[in-house]
Amino acid sequence: MIRTIISAIITLALIIGVSIYELHFVQTTFEIFHAEVRILKQKTELGEATYTDGLAMRSYWDTQKRVLHVWVPHSALAEIDYQLDEAIGCLYTQDYASALPKIEVILGLSENVPYGYTLRLGNIF
Numbered sequence: 001m002i003r004t005i006i007s008a009i010i011t012l013a014l015i016i017g018v019s020i021y022e023l024h025f026v027q028t029t030f031e032i033f034h035a036e037v038r039i040l041k042q043k044t045e046l047g048e049a050t051y052t053d054g055l056a057m058r059s060y061w062d063t064q065k066r067v068l069h070v071w072v073p074h075s076a077l078a079e080i081d082y083q084l085d086e087a088i089g090c091l092y093t094q095d096y097a098s099a100l101p102k103i104e105v106i107l108g109l110s111e112n113v114p115y116g117y118t119l120r121l122g123n124i125f
Contacts, residue, residue, distance in 0.1 A: 025067070025071075026068065026071055029067075029068060033060070034111060037106050041100070045100065055088065057088075072113060080109050083103075
């Protein structure tokens with residue numbers, strides 16, 4: 001009986017610990033990504049963004065995405081991939097006017113996706 005109670009307490013502690021880590025990791029990753037995308041947006045508005053800047057953003061995103069696939073739905077990550085690829089293509093041709101809306105979408109997604117994983121009453125029910 002005591003072993004069962006101890007096992008249940010340890011299991012509950014592990015579940016809570018992993019949940020806290022997940023929330024922290026997803027929030028932190030998207031905050032950093034959002035800040036990087038804001039910098040890319042500013043450079044694009046000034047006409048200073050290069051294809052290399054887009055590739056650097058893609059490289060960062062790809063490394064983070066490998067871990068985010070554990071917790072975030074693939075469809076949300078795929079949408080960010082799609083918009084990022086489009087923006088990089090526009091940067092390659094130096095079409096800054098077309099790149100800006102795509103970067104705006106990425107900014108919106110990087111703000112909204114993590115809210116689906118915060119501990120809120122709306123996400124529970």
